[in-house]
Amino acid sequence: MPWPYRALPERDLDAVDLSTTFLGRRLSAPVLVGAMTGGAERAGRINFNLARAAGRLGLGMMLGSQRVMLERPEARATFAVRDVAPDILLVGNLGAAQFGLGYGPAEATRAVREIGADALAIHVNPLQEALQPGGDTRWAGLAARLAEVVPALDFPAVLKEVGHGLDAATLRAVAGAGFAAYDVAGAGGTSWARVEQLVHRGEVLSPDLCDLGVPTAQALRDARQAAPHVPLIASGGIRTGLDAARALALGAQVVAVARPLLEPALESSEAAEAWLENFVRELRVALFVGGYGGVEEVRGSQP
């Protein structure tokens, strides 16, 4: 997608307004740390470093799956990032498949309340589960189940994919559930299905299946049409501030970045902060030279 260029932007770089509001919280830029589970030992370090970085920069954070925390209460400490980031937009996370296997509003509420989150992302990952030995493969009736659970929650719920994209038929199927936002998590970035195959089998047995899905830009366009009034998170392969600018132009409210933050997060909160700071600076420059005064002006400007 070509990006406009203005040789005379007629405004100061610092005057480009990146601030926005999402799920009731003010953000200094439309950027969220993406959801990542980290395994028992590393999860705490990853979450704390990312939360500290998000807090210092005024960005939001989506946590990785909290299933482990609901099943083993001692794991809760690894998600308790409110101590280091009291004011960030914090989004909890559970898998949709669990809601077909006994989870309900009570589990969703525990996940959010026990860590002081603002909202809950429910991830749909049928491809990943189907390729994973012992994965959850019972997906019949889940749209109806989500339509029972989500309206019973007294906090916002976000429907999210994990790197293969939310498609228009899925968005139509959950239209009545009342999700507060959709994270399209399209194909083209990390294939979590591929990651899981590598982790569980030590090799990728089905590489063509691992790369299936709706590419992020297409998913944004489809979601805009299928659900024009539901705010969108753009994720899946968002790697630079220019990628973020393009996603906003396609109608996203905010963007989320997962995999590129893993190494910095394992290193330190300063490394994660430096990565995010550069990303936000790139976004600012992209809007500046594109002739946009801010996030509200660029959002949805491309068909």
Ligand code: FMN
């Ligand atoms: N998505 C979830 O909804 N819950 C998770 O627990 C979760 N864990 C992840 C762990 C790792 C190591 C990675 C790489 C991804 C994980 N994801 C999870 C998917 C990401 O949130 C994201 O949708 C996907 O990686 C695409 O974004 P990216 O291209 O920026 O990495």
